[in-house]
Amino acid sequence: MTGYAALLRAVNVGGTGKLPMVELRRMCTELGFRDVRTYIASGNVVLTADADTADVRHALESRLAEYAGRPVGVVVLTRDQMRRVLPANPFPEAPGNRTAVIFLGEPAPEDALEHARNIADEQMVLGEQEIYVLYPSGMGTSRLRIPAAENGTARNINTVAKLVGMLDELDGLDATSAAD
Structure with a gap:
């Protein structure tokens, strides 16, 4: 499994x-x-x-x-x-609710960030299959548009950390099942 x-x-x-x-x-x-x-x-x-x-x-x-x-x-x-997403976060000191990971589901185009528009104070970094975005003024007021991310889905880093923890718990379930 x-x-x-x-x-x-x-x-x-x-x-x-x-x-x-x-x-x-x-x-x-x-x-x-x-x-x-x-x-x-x-x-x-x-x-x-x-x-x-x-x-x-x-x-x-x-x-x-x-x-x-x-x-x-x-x-x-x-x-x-x-x-691998958490340790790759280029904004580890930023508040988790102001840092988002846009999961693309496929390798990110090398020029993905070049086509972004409506950039205010946001910072973006391209990952393997994700785009990391820091929203210093908050996500709710941002007008940032990243065309390469239109078919992706974003989660803040706090949610990513919680999901990783839940996946780690599944490891414990697997170990218990294997022992039975």
């Missing part, structure tokens, strides 16, 4: 894409995923599966499209992919 974090795009944000987390957990369980846990109501779920990343993403996107009647983007990352 492999541990994954699945990050849904545009769910329960600004009054759009309403999806109760109990419903998301039910969907995941019905798809055969195990150890399903959600975190806050913005479309964060950790789970284990006997499938690869692409299969988990496809299964979730298909089921969510049935539910929502429209496509719902999902970025799926393995435990190791999520774990």
Whole structure:
């Protein structure tokens, strides 16, 4: 079994894409995923599966499209992919609620940041499959637009840390299961 974090795009944000987390957990369980846990109501779920990343993403996107009647983007990352995001954070001293990681789900284009617009005081750094953004004045007032991130999904660094912790807990479940 492999541990994954699945990050849904545009769910329960600004009054759009309403999806109760109990419903998301039910969907995941019905798809055969195990150890399903959600975190806050913005479309964060950790789970284990006997499938690869692409299969988990496809299964979730298909089921969510049935539910929502429209496509719902999902970025799926393995435990190791999520774990490498925290130490790669180029803004470790900044408040976690002002630092976001935009997960792209694929390698970031080298010129991704060159096309950003409406930059005020934000700082951006390109990662492997993510873009790190520091919002000194807060995310809510920012007008920053990064075209390369339009199909991605953002989480603040506090949420990323919580999801990594939840994935680490899954490791403990795996060890317990293996001992049984």
